[in-house]
Amino acid sequence: MISSLKIHRYVIVALIAAIAILSFRACVSRGEKLDQYKEVVQLQHDTIVQYQDVAGNQHAQVAIQQADMEFLKALHAKEIDSILYLLNIKDKQVQGVTMASTSTAATIKPRVDTVFVDSSHTDYNLTYTDKWLKINGKIGSNNFLKYSYKDSLIFTTLVTKNLLRVDAYSLNPNTTITGLTSIKIPIPKEKKWGLGPYMGYGFDGNKMQASAGISLHYSLIRF
Numbered sequence: 001m002i003s004s005l006k007i008h009r010y011v012i013v014a015l016i017a018a019i020a021i022l023s024f025r026a027c028v029s030r031g032e033k034l035d036q037y038k039e040v041v042q043l044q045h046d047t048i049v050q051y052q053d054v055a056g057n058q059h060a061q062v063a064i065q066q067a068d069m070e071f072l073k074a075l076h077a078k079e080i081d082s083i084l085y086l087l088n089i090k091d092k093q094v095q096g097v098t099m100a101s102t103s104t105a106a107t108i109k110p111r112v113d114t115v116f117v118d119s120s121h122t123d124y125n126l127t128y129t130d131k132w133l134k135i136n137g138k139i140g141s142n143n144f145l146k147y148s149y150k151d152s153l154i155f156t157t158l159v160t161k162n163l164l165r166v167d168a169y170s171l172n173p174n175t176t177i178t179g180l181t182s183i184k185i186p187i188p189k190e191k192k193w194g195l196g197p198y199m200g201y202g203f204d205g206n207k208m209q210a211s212a213g214i215s216l217h218y219s220l221i222r223f
Contacts, residue, residue, distance in 0.1 A: 046062055046063050047062075048060050048061070048062050048177070048179070048180050049061040049062070050176075050177075053169070056173065057169045057170070057171070057173070058169060058170070058173075058175075058176055058177070059167055059168065059169040059177075060100075060167075060168050060169065060177035060180045061165055061166070061167045061168070061180075062165065062166060062180045062181070062182065063163050063164065063165050064096075064157070064164040064165060064166050064182040064183065064184050065181075065182065065183045065184070066164065066183075066184045066185075066186055067183075067185070068185060068186075069091045069092070069094065069185050072183050072185065073091070076097075076181070076183060079097070079099060079181075080094070080097065083097060094185060095184065095185055096182070096183060096184040096185065097182070097183050098155055098166055098168070098180075098181070098182040098183075099179070099180070099181045099182070100153060100155075100168055100177055100179060100180050100181075101177070101178050101179035101180075102151070102153075102170065102175050102176065102177050102178060103175070103176050103178045104149070104151070104172065104174050104175045104176070105174060105176075106133070106174040108128050108130075108133070108135070109128070110126045110127060110128040110135060111126070111127050111128065112124050112125070112126060113125040113127070115140075121140060121141045122140055123138055123139065123140030123141055123142070124138065124139045124140055125137070125138055126138065126139065126145070131150075132149065132150050132151065132172045132174065133147065133148075133149055133150075134147060134148045134149075135147045150172070151170055151171075151172045151175055152170065152171040152172065153168060153169070153170050153171075153177075154168065154169055154170075154171065155167070155168050155182075156168075157182075164184070166180070166182040168180055
């Protein structure tokens with residue numbers, strides 16, 4: 001029969017091995033995180049790629065910045081804080097944010113209708129309507145211009161050359177995307193293995209007694 005001393009030695013050796021493995025994994029994880037941070041900083045200066053598809057839509061594409069919330073908030077504090085405030089949510093609820101700025105320019109030919117108010121006043125009604133823009137105004141005794149504008153932006157996440165990217169375009173042919181930033185917070189994998197102190201009470205082969213120490217454990221259910 002294996003003596004109690006040998007069992008204790010085996011347990012100590014196993015715990016030392018477990019600590020070494022976990023320490024190694026932690027070092028690897030820190031190294032991967034530093035590489036990730038370096039990549040995100042480099043992507044801060046990534047140039048937007050502009051191109052036109054077969055349907056004539058003007059696209060903009062940029063790499064997605066992936067890192068934990070703490071690091072991304074250091075780079076985009078103003079934007080993220082604003083989103084958290086407006087949506088009334090917490091950091092951990094955010095999984096990704098895409099921000100785009102656009103510029104719209106076009107030449108239109110409005111219809112001009114002449115309206116004679118009296119012998120000394122003439123008003124001109126201006127109207128223009130298409131799929132995206134509607135204008136209604138008057139020039140003359142009472143000048144005003146009313147307009148309504150519509151747009152539709154499409155965002156697609158894709159992988160090119162092992163790099164996660166976001167592609168954006170507007171269905172409005174007069175719109176050009178001038179700025180595009182996308183950030184993503186990877187969902188951390190649930191860790192089943194753990195190392196930590198324990199306290200218990202059990203039978204040691206001779207009698208019931210309390211025990212304490214360090215344990216390596218695997219979690220079936222987390223709460």
